[in-house]
Amino acid sequence: xxxxxxxxxxxxxxxxxxxxxxxxxxxxxxxxxxxxxxxxxxxxxxxxxxxxxxxxxxxxxxxxxxxxxxxxxxxxxxxxxxxxxxxxxxxxxxxxxxxxxxxxxxxxxxxxxxxxxxxxxxxxxxxxxxxxxxxxxxxxxxxxxxxxxxxxxxxxxxxxxxxxxxxxxxxxxxxxxxxxxxxxxxxxxxxxxxxxxxxxxxxxxxxxxxxxxxxxxxxxxxxxxxxxxxxxxxxxxxxxxxxxxxxxxxxxxxxxxxxxxxxxxxxxxxxxxxxxxxxxxxxxxxxxxxxxxxxxxxxxxxxxxxxxxxxxxxxxxxxxxxxxxxxxxxxxxxxxxxxxxxxxxxxxxxxxxxxxxxxxxxxxxxxxxxxxxxxxxxxxxxxxxxxxxxxxxxxxxxxxxxxxxxxxxxxx
Amino acid sequence: xxxxxxxxxxxxxxxxxxxxxxxxxxxxxxxxxxxxxxxxxxxxxxxxxxxxxxxxxxxxxxxxxxxxxxxxxxxxxxxxxxxxxxxxxxxxxxxxxxxxxxxxxxxxxxxxxxxxxxxxxxxxxxxxxxxxxxxxxxxxxxxxxxxxxxxxxxxxxxxxxxxxxxxxxxxxxxxxxxxxxxxxxxxxxxxxxxxxxxxxxxxxxxxxxxxxxxxxxxxxxxxxxxxxxxxxxxxxxxxxxxxxxxxxxxxxxxxxxxxxxxxxxxxxxxxxxxxxxxxxxxxxxxxxxxxxxxxxxxxxxxxxxxxxxxxxxxxxxxxxxxxxxxxxxxxxxxxxxxxxxxxxxxxxxxxxxxxxxxxxxxxxxxxxxxxxxxxxxxxxxxxxxxxxxxxxxxxxxxxxxxxxxxxxxxxx
Numbered sequence: 001x002x003x004x005x006x007x008x009x010x011x012x013x014x015x016x017x018x019x020x021x022x023x024x025x026x027x028x029x030x031x032x033x034x035x036x037x038x039x040x041x042x043x044x045x046x047x048x049x050x051x052x053x054x055x056x057x058x059x060x061x062x063x064x065x066x067x068x069x070x071x072x073x074x075x076x077x078x079x080x081x082x083x084x085x086x087x088x089x090x091x092x093x094x095x096x097x098x099x100x101x102x103x104x105x106x107x108x109x110x111x112x113x114x115x116x117x118x119x120x121x122x123x124x125x126x127x128x129x130x131x132x133x134x135x136x137x138x139x140x141x142x143x144x145x146x147x148x149x150x151x152x153x154x155x156x157x158x159x160x161x162x163x164x165x166x167x168x169x170x171x172x173x174x175x176x177x178x179x180x181x182x183x184x185x186x187x188x189x190x191x192x193x194x195x196x197x198x199x200x201x202x203x204x205x206x207x208x209x210x211x212x213x214x215x216x217x218x219x220x221x222x223x224x225x226x227x228x229x230x231x232x233x234x235x236x237x238x239x240x241x242x243x244x245x246x247x248x249x250x251x252x253x254x255x256x257x258x259x260x261x262x263x264x265x266x267x268x269x270x271x272x273x274x275x276x277x278x279x280x281x282x283x284x285x286x287x288x289x290x291x292x293x294x295x296x297x298x299x300x301x302x303x304x305x306x307x308x309x310x311x312x313x314x315x316x317x318x319x320x321x322x323x324x325x326x327x328x329x330x331x332x333x334x335x336x337x338x339x340x341x342x343x344x345x346x347x348x349x350x351x352x353x354x355x356x357x358x359x360x361x362x363x364x365x366x367x368x369x370x371x372x373x374x375x376x377x378x379x380x381x382x383x384x385x386x387x388x389x390x391x392x393x394x395x396x397x398x399x400x401x402x403x404x405x406x407x408x409x410x411x412x
Numbered sequence: 413x414x415x416x417x418x419x420x421x422x423x424x425x426x427x428x429x430x431x432x433x434x435x436x437x438x439x440x441x442x443x444x445x446x447x448x449x450x451x452x453x454x455x456x457x458x459x460x461x462x463x464x465x466x467x468x469x470x471x472x473x474x475x476x477x478x479x480x481x482x483x484x485x486x487x488x489x490x491x492x493x494x495x496x497x498x499x500x501x502x503x504x505x506x507x508x509x510x511x512x513x514x515x516x517x518x519x520x521x522x523x524x525x526x527x528x529x530x531x532x533x534x535x536x537x538x539x540x541x542x543x544x545x546x547x548x549x550x551x552x553x554x555x556x557x558x559x560x561x562x563x564x565x566x567x568x569x570x571x572x573x574x575x576x577x578x579x580x581x582x583x584x585x586x587x588x589x590x591x592x593x594x595x596x597x598x599x600x601x602x603x604x605x606x607x608x609x610x611x612x613x614x615x616x617x618x619x620x621x622x623x624x625x626x627x628x629x630x631x632x633x634x635x636x637x638x639x640x641x642x643x644x645x646x647x648x649x650x651x652x653x654x655x656x657x658x659x660x661x662x663x664x665x666x667x668x669x670x671x672x673x674x675x676x677x678x679x680x681x682x683x684x685x686x687x688x689x690x691x692x693x694x695x696x697x698x699x700x701x702x703x704x705x706x707x708x709x710x711x712x713x714x715x716x717x718x719x720x721x722x723x724x725x726x727x728x729x730x731x732x733x734x735x736x737x738x739x740x741x742x743x744x745x746x747x748x749x750x751x752x753x754x755x756x757x758x759x760x761x762x763x764x765x766x767x768x769x770x771x772x773x774x775x776x777x778x779x780x781x782x783x784x785x786x787x788x789x790x791x792x793x794x795x796x797x798x799x800x801x802x803x804x805x806x807x808x809x810x811x812x813x814x815x816x817x818x819x820x821x822x823x824x
């Protein structure tokens with residue numbers, strides 16, 4: 001007897017047969033006595049097909065008209081899923097984002113949800129209906145249709161769960177849950193039973209793409225338990241919540257890696273009060289996201305400043321630095337590709353001072369050179385050569401006791 | 413310098429290339445100094461494809477969810493057409509039915525427009541934009557999406573033209589306009605330059621499917637001139653208005669035929685005050701549309717009642733009659749298929765008493781037997797054998813001087 005929000009992604013509804021299967025799954029949840037609100041993405045490749053049609057007409061479509069176009073994908077899904085529920089005897093109603101009371105900023109393509117007025121949803125739930133809501137969309141105060149951008153359907157589901165004070169928000173996907181690391185790299189990676197919001201956020205930001213960081217942030221803000229699980233099995237998946245139990249003797253929850261890393265270094269910058277400020281202000285003005293920053297003092301009067309950016313931003317970042325090289329009186333600018341970032345994540349490491357040291361040990365033992373290091377309270381990241389990233393993940397997975405055999409789950 | 417509503421049907425926007433062509437056409441109208449509101453249908457077979465998907469899920473979809481589903485078709489068209497206009501430098505905005513202020517009855521699948529609040533359209537026009545409105549749809553007072561049923565996009569266009577007091581409503585189609593008769597039957601059928609609302613209504617109701625009768629009714633009610641023209645040529649097409657000029661010496665404007673005709677007869681019904689009432693009340697209760705009705709008195713005490721229905725309704729109509737046969741004390745019920753209706757239409761016939769006689773003459777000369785006759789002020793219809801319908805149309809086209817060679821237009 002709970003109030004449950006379920007979110008099904010595009011791969012879970014990619015054909016009408018898939019939609020029927022999802023309807024059966026929802027029916028099971030209803031039959032167990034729960035009230036259910038469902039959030040659905042567009043079927044399979046629908047969004048890409050719509051974008052392709054727009055591309056046949058223009059290569060610079062207005063964001064407003066793109067929103068008008070692509071939101072039809074979710075509208076089709078909700079109507080068909082609602083029909084499939086009714087066909088198997090479950091009373092239901094589909095709602096567009098606007099009908100569901102999802103109010104967004106007056107921005108197109110990447111609007112944030114301002115608030116949700118859940119009156120209509122409450123009314124339909126009270127009538128005993130399953131409410132099927134189009135993900136990824138809302139309306140502005142002017143009645144314009146706006147999309148939420150990447151990860152939008154996850155965010156819709158979590159925001160709805162917060163607005164109606166749901167007991168849990170279930171995110172259905174095509175994997176069994178969140179893994180200790182990418183199962184394609186470490187085949188004996190284990191499914192994690194519980195993980196905290198903060199750990200999940202670090203993993204999500206570090207390239208574990210099961211959940212979008214915005215959705216995790218929203219769940220953390222409103223303290224909505226998230227359950228990531230497979231739409232193809234009945235397994236419980238991974239529970240994401242405020243305080244997650246650590247398994248016996250574990251310090252690290254999971255290991256992430258990211259190949260979209262490039263490094264830029266300003267070498268031999270004479271000391272000046274505002275040199276760091278100058279560099280990063282110019283980068284921000286160009287919308288370049290900087291990740292790890294290291295300033296190393298070479299001798300008393302000169303230091304090296306290096307930082308990482310995504311590979312796409314490398315050329316732009318080098319241009320920016322060449323523009324300030326003279327002003328800073330730097331001796332050289334070095335740009336480097338072919339790098340990767342490997343990270344260990346775990347709330348337990350705050351109280352375990354030796355964790356970073358253990359990480360460096362494990363990498364060194366495996367013959368992997370560390371180029372940069374960055375730490376936070378629940379994360380340590382190292383930049384290494386891209387060619388060694390799989391070896392690094394395997395070494396760390398073993399070193400931190402994550403591949404214990406008794407709980408091995410075979411990844412799909 | 414006029415305010416023009418243009419409506420483009422599904423065949424005019426069936427690919428992105430077609431959409432670009434339509435955008436070019438709209439640009440021409442704008443460049444001539446006009447303000448333009450455009451109504452668009454779904455692309456080509458989109459609506460059928462959506463209905464087919466629903467059919468894979470259920471064979472009794474709720475009308476509400478069907479409306480949610482199929483209205484996405486028009487939403488895709490308006491977004492793409494608006495992008496195509498912007499791409500060629502024409503400022504434009506797409507609107508759903510709801511955003512355009514089209515308010516409908518709280519009925520799904522065949523709602524009627526209650527009113528249109530054109531504030532948004534006026535605002536966008538004032539900003540110098542072409543306003544592209546999704547046809548066939550509106551919203552109810554509860555914010556539900558409702559479709560208008562058959563001919564819906566034509567009706568949207570005419571209703572919008574009325575609401576914004578447009579100077580003319582142009583209906584773009586894949587033929588050159590309204591013809592004196594079906595060019596597939598009479599290859600030298602001529603395009604009509606002008607026709608009155610009433611004549612157009614008769615022709616539309618009689619199977620000339622260029623315009624939907626509801627749209628013509630609406631245009632008549634608000635006195636909006638309609639222009640039916642081809643989206644592939646620059647020809648002026650056919651103007652539909654209150655008082656249409658008759659060409660020199662013409663009495664008949666056009667000839668229609670309909671093969672969807674079946675006849676039912678109650679034979680030997682003894683006179684009773686309420687026998688007609690009884691029969692047609694029962695038929696109405698079964699939602700059977702009756703067209704021509706003839707009551708012929710056989711002798712003082714007994715009459716035959718016969719009427720036509722559409723072929724689809726024949727079985728149901730026979731069932732109804734068999735149910736009342738005893739009560740009416742009728743001697744026999746005869747159901748007949750394989751019939752057709754041929755009609756001459758023209759406002760001029762009111763003042764020309766010999767028109768019906770000329771029609772019977774022409775048919776008889778051509779060896780065609782007349783089974784039933786029905787007349788109105790601007791129309792005479794005869795029911796004949798379906799096998800003779802083409803001969804009948806040709807004979808009447810010649811007899812009423814419609815195939816004069818000096819104005820021959822070749823039909824597409």
